[in-house]
Amino acid sequence: MSTCQLVNRPANAASVPLLCLAALPAAWFGTFSLLTSHNPLTRAITLGSDLAKEQALKAIPQEWMGWLAQPVIQLINQYVGPYALIGEAFMGTWAILLALILPASFLLLGFIIVHGVLLLGGAPGGWKGTARAFLVNHASADLATLAWASLLLALKLSLLTKCSLLLAGLLLIRLIAHTWLLISLTRAHSLGALRIIFLGLPALFFGLGLSILLTFATWTWLVADLALAALR
Numbered sequence: 001m002s003t004c005q006l007v008n009r010p011a012n013a014a015s016v017p018l019l020c021l022a023a024l025p026a027a028w029f030g031t032f033s034l035l036t037s038h039n040p041l042t043r044a045i046t047l048g049s050d051l052a053k054e055q056a057l058k059a060i061p062q063e064w065m066g067w068l069a070q071p072v073i074q075l076i077n078q079y080v081g082p083y084a085l086i087g088e089a090f091m092g093t094w095a096i097l098l099a100l101i102l103p104a105s106f107l108l109l110g111f112i113i114v115h116g117v118l119l120l121g122g123a124p125g126g127w128k129g130t131a132r133a134f135l136v137n138h139a140s141a142d143l144a145t146l147a148w149a150s151l152l153l154a155l156k157l158s159l160l161t162k163c164s165l166l167l168a169g170l171l172l173i174r175l176i177a178h179t180w181l182l183i184s185l186t187r188a189h190s191l192g193a194l195r196i197i198f199l200g201l202p203a204l205f206f207g208l209g210l211s212i213l214l215t216f217a218t219w220t221w222l223v224a225d226l227a228l229a230a231l232r
Contacts, residue, residue: 019139020136020138020139021135023143024135024142027142028104028142029100031149032095032099035099038225040224040225041088041090042091044087049077049080052076052080053072056072056073056076057069057072057073098214098217103138106207106210106211107134107135110134110207111130111131111134114130115127117203118185123189125189129188129189133184133188137184144173144177145218148170152166153222153226163226166223170215170218171215174208174215177211181207185200
């Protein structure tokens with residue numbers, strides 16, 4: 001092995017987590033922006049306001065329309081406006097939880113728990129091997145999730161097709177990500193068959209279950225917004 005290869009290998013290995021440390025916040029804030037821009041509660045309040053205006057204007061006699069329509073619209077806006085602001089704040093809080101706090105917590109807790117368990121049987125790859133596997137996995141999965149959701153929301157497809165493809169894609173991404181994580185940890189720490197069966201597979205299924213819950217929450221959020229948008 002040449003001296004150049006010996007010098008380059010550690011540099012390349014060390015650069016991966018640094019790149020992922022930049023990619024992860026980008027993916028999380030991108031998901032946060034996606035959720036806040038597709039806000040089902042605010043859309044529902046706006047839809048209800050528009051419906052109230054429509055019904056109120058229909059009830060106004062035609063000869064009174066010229067001088068009464070604008071005050072009625074302003075009155076409805078006056079009462080609906082505060083609820084719209086509360087709805088945006090409420091959904092913004094949930095978006096922070098769903099897109100930022102929970103992914104970061106799962107990443108940190110997953111690393112601590114998995115590496116702690118691996119230490120019981122030996123982890124020759126060290127904590128950097130575990131961290132590298134988690135960072136690369138989460139960054140790739142979260143970026144793929146953001147890209148897939150953004151692509152489908154931009155496409156002009158039927159509501160049923162869009163919702164079905166969105167759910168199937170998000171679940172497939174998480175399944176591939178957790179399987180890849182197990183393979184990465186196996187390679188980093190030279191896990192044997194017994195440790196894979198009794199430690200790796202239960203951890204895989206547990207992590208996959210949590211990811212599925214988070215995926216369904218994101219999917220429900222986007223589907224609710226799509227359904228309300230279809231009603232307009």
